[in-house]
Amino acid sequence: MFAFVPLCxxxxxxxxxxxxxxxxxxxSGYFVGSPTRFYQARLPDRKNQKHGYCLKTRMAVQASEAExxxxxxxxxxxxxxxxxxxxxxxxxxxxxxxxFFLYSKAQLVSNFESYLDATKGxxxxxxxxxxxxxxxxxxxxxxxxxxxxVLVSGGELMLAEKAGFDLHKTVLNxxxxxxxxxxxxxxxxxxxxxxxxxxxxxxxxxxxxxGKKARILIRINPDIDPxxxxxxxxxxxxxKFGIRNTHLKWFLDRIKQEQDNLVLVGVHCHLGSTIRQVxxxxxxxxxxxxxxxxxxxxxxxxxxxxxxxxxxxxxxxxQGDAIPTPGELVASIREKVKEAQLTLxxxxxxxxxxxxGMLVSxxxxxxxxxxxxxxxxxxxxxxxxxxxxxxxxxxxGMITPNSEELSKFDVVGPICESADFLGKDRKLPRxxxxxxxxxxxxxxxxxxxxxxxxMRPKPAEILVDGKQWKYIRRRETFEDxxxxxxx
Amino acid sequence: MFAFVPLCxxxxxxxxxxxxxxxxxxxSGYFVGSPTRFYQARLPDRKNQKHGYCLKTRMAVQASEAExxxxxxxxxxxxxxxxxxxxxxxxxxxxxxxxFFLYSKAQLVSNFESYLDATKGxxxxxxxxxxxxxxxxxxxxxxxxxxxxVLVSGGELMLAEKAGFDLHKTVLNxxxxxxxxxxxxxxxxxxxxxxxxxxxxxxxxxxxxxGKKARILIRINPDIDPxxxxxxxxxxxxxKFGIRNTHLKWFLDRIKQEQDNLVLVGVHCHLGSTIRQVxxxxxxxxxxxxxxxxxxxxxxxxxxxxxxxxxxxxxxxxQGDAIPTPGELVASIREKVKEAQLTLxxxxxxxxxxxxGMLVSxxxxxxxxxxxxxxxxxxxxxxxxxxxxxxxxxxxGMITPNSEELSKFDVVGPICESADFLGKDRKLPRxxxxxxxxxxxxxxxxxxxxxxxxMRPKPAEILVDGKQWKYIRRRETFEDxxxxxxx
Numbered sequence: 001m002f003a004f005v006p007l008c009x010x011x012x013x014x015x016x017x018x019x020x021x022x023x024x025x026x027x028s029g030y031f032v033g034s035p036t037r038f039y040q041a042r043l044p045d046r047k048n049q050k051h052g053y054c055l056k057t058r059m060a061v062q063a064s065e066a067e068x069x070x071x072x073x074x075x076x077x078x079x080x081x082x083x084x085x086x087x088x089x090x091x092x093x094x095x096x097x098x099x100f101f102l103y104s105k106a107q108l109v110s111n112f113e114s115y116l117d118a119t120k121g122x123x124x125x126x127x128x129x130x131x132x133x134x135x136x137x138x139x140x141x142x143x144x145x146x147x148x149x150v151l152v153s154g155g156e157l158m159l160a161e162k163a164g165f166d167l168h169k170t171v172l173n174x175x176x177x178x179x180x181x182x183x184x185x186x187x188x189x190x191x192x193x194x195x196x197x198x199x200x201x202x203x204x205x206x207x208x209x210x211g212k213k214a215r216i217l218i219r220i221n222p223d224i225d226p227x228x229x230x231x232x233x234x235x236x237x238x239x240k241f242g243i244r245n246t247h248l249k250w251f252l253d254r255i256k257q258e259q260d261n262l263v264l265v266g267v268h269c270h271l272g273s274t275i276r277q278v279x280x281x282x283x284x285x286x287x288x289x290x291x292x293x294x295x296x297x298x299x300x301x302x303x304x305x306x307x308x309x310x311x312x313x314x315x316x317x318x319q320g321d322a323i324p325t326p327g328e329l330v331a332s333i334r335e336k337v338k339e340a341q342l343t344l345x346x347x348x349x350x351x352x353x354x355x356x357g358m359l360v361s362x363x364x365x366x367x368x369x370x371x372x373x374x375x376x377x378x379x380x381x382x383x384x385x386x387x388x389x390x391x392x393x394x395x396x397g398m399i400t401p402n403s404e405e406l407s408k409f410d411v412v413g414p415i416c417e418s419a420d421f422l423g424k425d426r427k428l429p430r431x432x433x434x435x436x437x438x439x440x441x442x443x444x445x446x447x448x449x450x451x452x453x454x455m456r457p458k459p460a461e462i463l464v465d466g467k468q469w470k471y472i473r474r475r476e477t478f479e480d481x482x483x484x485x486x487x
Numbered sequence: 488m489f490a491f492v493p494l495c496x497x498x499x500x501x502x503x504x505x506x507x508x509x510x511x512x513x514x515s516g517y518f519v520g521s522p523t524r525f526y527q528a529r530l531p532d533r534k535n536q537k538h539g540y541c542l543k544t545r546m547a548v549q550a551s552e553a554e555x556x557x558x559x560x561x562x563x564x565x566x567x568x569x570x571x572x573x574x575x576x577x578x579x580x581x582x583x584x585x586x587f588f589l590y591s592k593a594q595l596v597s598n599f600e601s602y603l604d605a606t607k608g609x610x611x612x613x614x615x616x617x618x619x620x621x622x623x624x625x626x627x628x629x630x631x632x633x634x635x636x637v638l639v640s641g642g643e644l645m646l647a648e649k650a651g652f653d654l655h656k657t658v659l660n661x662x663x664x665x666x667x668x669x670x671x672x673x674x675x676x677x678x679x680x681x682x683x684x685x686x687x688x689x690x691x692x693x694x695x696x697x698g699k700k701a702r703i704l705i706r707i708n709p710d711i712d713p714x715x716x717x718x719x720x721x722x723x724x725x726x727k728f729g730i731r732n733t734h735l736k737w738f739l740d741r742i743k744q745e746q747d748n749l750v751l752v753g754v755h756c757h758l759g760s761t762i763r764q765v766x767x768x769x770x771x772x773x774x775x776x777x778x779x780x781x782x783x784x785x786x787x788x789x790x791x792x793x794x795x796x797x798x799x800x801x802x803x804x805x806q807g808d809a810i811p812t813p814g815e816l817v818a819s820i821r822e823k824v825k826e827a828q829l830t831l832x833x834x835x836x837x838x839x840x841x842x843x844g845m846l847v848s849x850x851x852x853x854x855x856x857x858x859x860x861x862x863x864x865x866x867x868x869x870x871x872x873x874x875x876x877x878x879x880x881x882x883x884g885m886i887t888p889n890s891e892e893l894s895k896f897d898v899v900g901p902i903c904e905s906a907d908f909l910g911k912d913r914k915l916p917r918x919x920x921x922x923x924x925x926x927x928x929x930x931x932x933x934x935x936x937x938x939x940x941x942m943r944p945k946p947a948e949i950l951v952d953g954k955q956w957k958y959i960r961r962r963e964t965f966e967d968x969x970x971x972x973x974x
Contacts, residue, residue, distance in 0.1 A: 176901025
């Protein structure tokens with residue numbers, strides 16, 4: 001029922017409909033778009049740029065992946081940005097106040113279905129990582145599709161329950177769970193990842209308090225370098241997460257002593273975020289399966305979960321990088337997991353929610369300081385902190401047709417500090433004041449990390465479903481920002 | 488009426504009272520504290536570390552500054568941390584839920600008084616930068632002391648009015664002010680810093696709409712390197728802030744054309760944050776005074792404000808670095824400003840509020856990954872993002888007496904990502920679970936930048952006044968976090 005629209009214009013149509021599919025360029029093997037739409041994809045503005053300038057226009061999606069990668073957000077031939085069957089410009093005009101986050105329901109469902117397809121024919125829990133985006137309406141869509149959930153706090157556990165997730169298909173993660181969080185998880189029957197010696201002791205205490213066995217997995221640090229930013233790499237020996245694999249025996253002995261309170265049902269690892277190589281998951285799975293053997297030989301016959309974590313990257317750069325699909329990821333470990341008679345748990349966050357959302361902003365003005373030109377928009381680091389926090393890249397585009405002539409700009413927000421930028425050295429048309437701009441792929445780790453810095457109200461969140469849109473979180477007001485104060 | 492207690496133990500007493508003063512070590516010229524209290528000050532854990540290991544224990548405050556730098560937060564001989572006349576431990580036990588921010592009213596008033604003293608005998612507006620910390624109760628203390636305010640959004644303007652600031656002593660700053668923010672500022676009679684060509688046009692439009700002259704200052708980019716982190720440096724030619732000084736004539740001509748709508752009352756510059764050298768301010772003032780001459784010669788006889796911005800650093804590292812005092816800062820430009828018959832505007836944020844606050848947390852547990860040891864506390868990057876965002880240093884200490892034996896730890900929070908650290912490679916005693924720890928100097932840019940990442944409620948804020956404490960912002964609840972959602 002939804003349109004199949006890549007983030008380029010479609011050569012066969014002037015606007016998306018539910019009947020069209022991406023066309024392949026017979027020469028290049030890539031899906032092609034107009035150069036004006038993909039200028040940014042050819043700019044070497046990343047530190048770890050792999051491609052440099054690429055004069056041949058090429059799409060983010062390779063031909064071989066067309067069947068698995070569907071896009072419900074894209075440009076038409078005229079240069080209008082669409083979200084499903086609505087022009088983003090039309091939504092902006094109706095909404096009025098910018099910035100706001102805009103999400104595509106079809107994209108969310110499609111991304112989840114990629115994981116469903118990937119795990120077809122095997123026992124698996126797809127545990128959506130709520131920390132990536134905790135909007136209640138989006139969570140309800142995922143729970144209704146059969147998703148499990150990965151939780152990192154008591155607040156997320158309460159939210160998961162409210163959103164209708166089957167709590168037996170949820171996992172409580174974290175290196176610093178509090179006693180009350182653990183007790184709640186034991187009470188509700190969540191799976192719990194054991195992160196350390198003290199964490200195990202706390203789980204034992206909670207289990208005794210609640211009077212119920214805790215279903216635990218051991219989070220083992222496999223010490224594999226996922227080759228991403230140090231802040232989003234978590235599976236290295238220097239990480240704060242997981243147990244030392246050399247200390248496994250101590251854990252097994254301790255768990256055996258507490259068999260009345262604990263049942264060891266699995267092992268867990270998590271390597272990091274924005275991972276782009278299947279091999280990293282495959283290597284981790286191999287190591288983890290060795291641990292499974294060791295643990296089973298030690299007499300733990302209830303062990304039946306292999307939780308391989310999350311961390312699959314998405315193509316933020318839109319350079320045509322080959323990011324593995326969920327299908328490729330799971331295929332690389334499927335046989336081994338089945339042979340070992342294990343249920344796979346996978347914890348995707350970004351790869352389910354990241355490309356479903358954009359931050360829609362308006363241009364306040366364009367200025368030059370002589371050396372540089374700046375597009376000042378009303379979106380900021382308060383809504384999207386990833387560029388300043390992780391040096392992360394988000395593709396930025398206009399939402400309406402613009403001049404073909406491009407200049408280089410920093411796209412910055414109105415917050416009073418230099419860290420407030422959304423993109424640097426981007427080739428863009430010179431916009432008019434009031435023009436709409438979209439910071440793409442801001443579904444994950446944007447609203448979830450948003451602040452009220454500079455007394456900025458948190459923006460509205462809006463969901464598109466076909467030809468309809470609705471608010472799924474209203475914009476904050478001044479009064480909302482004050483309501484915790486002693487007035 | 489308040490105790491005068493440095494962040495060290497006092498040799499002359501076992502607990503603070505209002506009768507004691509810091510004692511000076513006759514050998515070193517520094518105020519001395521017990522090594523166990525100041526272990527961190529001797530660790531070379533900063534990238535730009537200037538001191539390396541310093542085996543001689545020395546205080547953060549040099550003898551010559553004793554008269555101007557008062558501290559109301561400090562340790563007693565036993566190793567208890569005090570905030571004014573209360574043990575932090577006692578407050579923690581009464582409050583129960585951690586983490587929370589704790590502020591000292593006496594410290595705040597004292598810091599503001601340093602600026603009052605510094606500007607005695609000259610015309611000056613001390614404009615507290617609300618973006619550093621916007622707690623309403625703290626703002627009310629400052630407004631009652633006669634402080635002006637520097638604003639960076641419409642929300643902050645509304646807040647300043649609520650807090651009782653004289654709005655004629657406020658300045659609206661920002662590179663991306665919206666039309667509605669400017670209109671509000673013109674209506675209320677705030678001073679407005681012009682940041683760019685488009686900003687000036689917007690101010691003219693707003694003035695016409697409101698039917699009232701806008702009182703403007705031109706923000707000129709002096710292109711001086713303040714030698715701080717690039718994110719907090721704003722006075723360079725590559726910065727998004729301010730007008731090109733080569734473009735000044737265009738601005739003056741345009742303002743002349745609009746004399747019915749605009750009155751040019753001053754010039755403004757702002758160099759950046761955490762600045763540690765008076766010379767940087769002095770050089771900037773010299774440059775700005777040249778601009779004042781040029782502008783006056785061009786016939787602008789209403790020009791009577793020199794706004795030198797803010798940015799004075801504080802001694803986060805507690806290494807005994809000589810950070811200029813407000814007195815030293817103002818003394819370096821006083822004569823020139825008076826000669827030019829100007830009113831000085833100064834925009835301190837951090838140096839008024841930074842050292843008034845601490846984040847009080849509890850230890851959840853201690854773990855090792857073989858290579859490293861971690862103290863996991865219940866405070867996190869959601870409350871204090873400065874370490875991960877700016878590589879910023881906050882001194883961390885226990886709130887109760889502890890073993891003299893020290894080990895090296897990373898102090899991390901419970902958030903599920905590697906960016907969640909408060910301090911790295913800190914020498915600390917090995918704490919027990921539940922022990923209180925304080926992240927010091929978190930009055931500025933901490934709560935103001937806090938998020939709900941991982942569904943963490945924003946913490947309570949508590950104010951100490953002598954022997955009393957009270958909530959000045961209550962802790963968020965799960966329901967608070969959900970109230971914008973479509974339920």
